[in-house]
Amino acid sequence: MSDLDSETGGAVEVQPRAAxxxxxxxxxxxGVFFSRIAGLIRDRVFAHFFGSSDAADAFKAAxxxxxxxxxxxxxxxxxxxxxxxxARLLAEEREEDSGRVAGAVxxxxxxxxxxxxxxxxxxxxxxxxxxxxxxxxxxxxxxIQLVRILFPGAGLLVLSSWCLGILNSHxxxxxxxxxxxxxxAVMIAALVIWGPRQQQFDLAPTIAWASVAGxxxxxxxxxxxxxxxxxxxxxxxxxxxxxxxxxxxxxxPVFFGRGVIQISSYVDELLASLLPTGAFAALSYAQTLYxxxxxxxxxSVSAAELPAMSSVVGDEKExxxxxxxxxxxxxxxxxxxxxxxxxxFLALGDVxxxxxxxxxxxxxxxxIHVWGVLAGATVGLMAQALGRLYSSTYYALRDTRTPLxxxxxxxxxxxxxxxxxxxxxxxxxxxxxxxxxxxxxxxxSLAAWVEFILLRHTLNRRIGRTGLQGGRTFRLFLxxxxxAAAAWGMRSLLPPLHPILLAALLLxxxxxxxxxxxxxxxxxxxxxxxxxxxxxxxxx
Numbered sequence: 001m002s003d004l005d006s007e008t009g010g011a012v013e014v015q016p017r018a019a020x021x022x023x024x025x026x027x028x029x030x031g032v033f034f035s036r037i038a039g040l041i042r043d044r045v046f047a048h049f050f051g052s053s054d055a056a057d058a059f060k061a062a063x064x065x066x067x068x069x070x071x072x073x074x075x076x077x078x079x080x081x082x083x084x085x086x087a088r089l090l091a092e093e094r095e096e097d098s099g100r101v102a103g104a105v106x107x108x109x110x111x112x113x114x115x116x117x118x119x120x121x122x123x124x125x126x127x128x129x130x131x132x133x134x135x136x137x138x139x140x141x142x143x144i145q146l147v148r149i150l151f152p153g154a155g156l157l158v159l160s161s162w163c164l165g166i167l168n169s170h171x172x173x174x175x176x177x178x179x180x181x182x183x184x185a186v187m188i189a190a191l192v193i194w195g196p197r198q199q200q201f202d203l204a205p206t207i208a209w210a211s212v213a214g215x216x217x218x219x220x221x222x223x224x225x226x227x228x229x230x231x232x233x234x235x236x237x238x239x240x241x242x243x244x245x246x247x248x249x250x251x252x253p254v255f256f257g258r259g260v261i262q263i264s265s266y267v268d269e270l271l272a273s274l275l276p277t278g279a280f281a282a283l284s285y286a287q288t289l290y291x292x293x294x295x296x297x298x299x300s301v302s303a304a305e306l307p308a309m310s311s312v313v314g315d316e317k318e319x320x321x322x323x324x325x326x327x328x329x330x331x332x333x334x335x336x337x338x339x340x341x342x343x344x345f346l347a348l349g350d351v352x353x354x355x356x357x358x359x360x361x362x363x364x365x366x367x368i369h370v371w372g373v374l375a376g377a378t379v380g381l382m383a384q385a386l387g388r389l390y391s392s393t394y395y396a397l398r399d400t401r402t403p404l405x406x407x408x409x410x411x412x413x414x415x416x417x418x419x420x421x422x423x424x425x426x427x428x429x430x431x432x433x434x435x436x437x438x439x440x441x442x443x444x445s446l447a448a449w450v451e452f453i454l455l456r457h458t459l460n461r462r463i464g465r466t467g468l469q470g471g472r473t474f475r476l477f478l479x480x481x482x483x484a485a486a487a488w489g490m491r492s493l494l495p496p497l498h499p500i501l502l503a504a505l506l507l508x509x510x511x512x513x514x515x516x517x518x519x520x521x522x523x524x525x526x527x528x529x530x531x532x533x534x535x536x537x538x539x540x
Contacts (some may be wrong), residue, residue: 028300031177036292038184043288045191046207051361052278052369054139055200059207060284061132062146063271078105078165081250084310084395085243087169091311097243099232104244106162107237117155121148132280134273142201144209144277153212156219157183163222169307170229177303179221183214223491253400264407264414268444271422272437278369280436285357286373286441291379293341298385301330302392309396320463323393327459327466330389335468338385340514343480345378348487348506355503372438380445383452386468390455393463402458410451417443475521483513 082105090099120127124147128140135143164176190210194203227233238244272280305326312322345352349371358367358419391403422440426433460466487510494502 004162004240026300027173028303029296031174031179032295034178035180035184036186037293038181039288040292042184042188042276043285044356044359045188045195047357048284048360049191049195049203050200050281051363052281052366053200053361054277055142055204055280057273057277057510058135058139058143059146059204060281061128061135061269062150062208062264063211063284065480078109078161081247081395081400082162082165083169084307085247085250085397086165087307087310089243090169096232097241099230100234100241101243102166102230103234103236104238104241105165105247106159106233107235108248109162110159110235111237113155113158117151120151120154124148124151125359130270132273133270134275137423138201142204145206148276149205149208150211153215155436156212156215160215160219161364163226165224166226166230169438171307172225172229173304175222175225177300179218181216183211184219185219186210186214200220216428216435220289239331250398250400253404264411264444267411267415267418268440271418271440274423275436276434278366278478279434282366282370282373283437283441284297285353285370286377289345289352289356289374289480290377293338293381294385294388295339297334297341298388301334302388305330305389306392306396309393323396324466327389327393327463331386331466331468332472334385334389335382335473336518338382339476340480340483340511342378342381343477344507344510345374345381345486347484348510349374349378351491351499351503351506354499358499369434369438372435376438376441377445379442380448383445383448387448387452387455390459393459394455395461403455406454409454410447411427413447413450415443417446476518479514479521482517485509486510486513 046056046059050059086098086101089095089101111306122330124144128135128143128146132140132143160179163179167173167176187207187210188208191203194206198206239248268283269280272283307324309323312319350367353370353374354364354367355368358364394400418440421443422436425431425439426436431439456467487506491502491506492511494505496503
């Protein structure tokens with residue numbers, strides 16, 4: 001914090017464009033919403049042709065392995081290390097220096113990613129042995145083939161994350177988060193065109209090549225605006241600038257932190273590969289749904305807050321007060337949407353899963369299985385979403401090491417409890433082994449809570465008390481529970497309906513009752529937003 005104090009002499013200088021992030025969060029949420037809807041459509045079409053077969057397991061596993069590269073170098077890592085430095089330069093109106101920093105980061109990232117993609121392609125057979133040791137025969141060979149196809153696409157997605165860092169710092173949130181729509185659209189088109197013509201083991205490589213093409217499209221749609229905003233961009237490796245060295249220095253703790261988190265995902269996937277056929281695919285289907293509210297609400301607020309928090313300058317006390325206020329406000333906004341999402345997944349999860357996936361080879365048995373996996377993951381939904389905002393606050397303070405330490409704790413917990421829950425617990429309580437994947441997501445949820453509690457406790461000692469108010473949180477849970485009970489009552493009165501129609505009716509009722517009851521109980525963070533929209537409507 002001392003570097004901030006020396007630059008400002010103790011006077012807070014909040015940049016005007018950093019003062020409010022509500023509009024940015026809405027734009028991020030809108031972009032995420034449309035891209036996630038496209039992703040759900042892609043998954044539904046995929047489920048129609050693949051179900052929970054060996055080919056589905058192979059594709060889902062292969063899809064994860066190159067994503068390890070994307071997650072290590074991509075959005076989260078760049079956001080934590082690059083955006084605070086770049087946004088600070090913009091706030092100080094040092095546009096030429098910001099262009100040089102952005103260009104140097106792009107050059108370094110391109111070199112590292114190119115070498116990583118090459119190594120990944122060459123080492124794929126050994127990676128499969130580590131990631132999915134339970135795969136064998138034709139299933140393993142297909143997974144190897146798919147990974148080698150998908151790795152270059154993951155490299156393109158990493159560069160797309162660099163574009164996201166530029167756009168977010170300039171408060172251009174929508175395009176970067178909506179860009180994956182193009183990626184999903186290419187894959188959907190490939191499934192629709194070749195799905196009826198090819199067998200599963202032939203169709204999977206076709207969709208993998210479509211993913212690579214979609215990754216290129218996602219990068220290309222962002223580049224024109226990036227080039228327009230970063231006017232002094234020069235793509236070359238330049239480690240002479242102090243700001244570039246700061247980005248690199250901050251990059252490594254976040255990189256290792258992301259790596260540790262990926263180890264947690266790796267443990268889940270390794271254990272799932274040891275379970276009966278369909279477990280890996282069920283885990284993937286559930287995670288797609290589970291990550292929707294995390295991305296839509298947790299990530300949208302966190303992504304909009306990071307540039308705003310990073311742009312504030314002042315002495316330690318004033319900055320702490322400012323961050324405390326923003327953090328608490330963001331937590332309330334996230335909780336308003338995450339709590340009903342969690343209750344909906346627990347109470348109406350089969351309705352949600354059936355509406356998205358029940359088609360073709362994906363039947364009622366698969367719906368119930370994925371609902372169980374989703375319910376286990378939902379236990380940690382709130383911790384996962386709120387934890388993102390806490391991590392962003394650390395990054396705004398230029399502290400990338402504290403989240404790394406707690407991520408290590410989370411992985412140690414995941415490794416121990418995941419093994420016991422996935423492989424040992426089902427036998428002890430008389431469950432079918434395929435339900436081990438649901439027990440696995442419960443253990444991951446508990447690990448997320450451990451990490452969240454550590455993040456909050458340590459930050460509270462640094463900037464003051466933060467967190468949700470107990471009374472308000474209880475009213476949110478009560479509103480969601482009452483709305484879920486009403487939806488269950490309505491469900492018992494309805495005749496058999498198509499899954500999509502049933503979901504539309506029940507979720508509309510659930511959402512409407514939740515919003516209405518929170519407004520009555522004065523627990524709705526949406527009220528200021530509605531008031532703002534009403535004022536704009538009446539403004540000439």
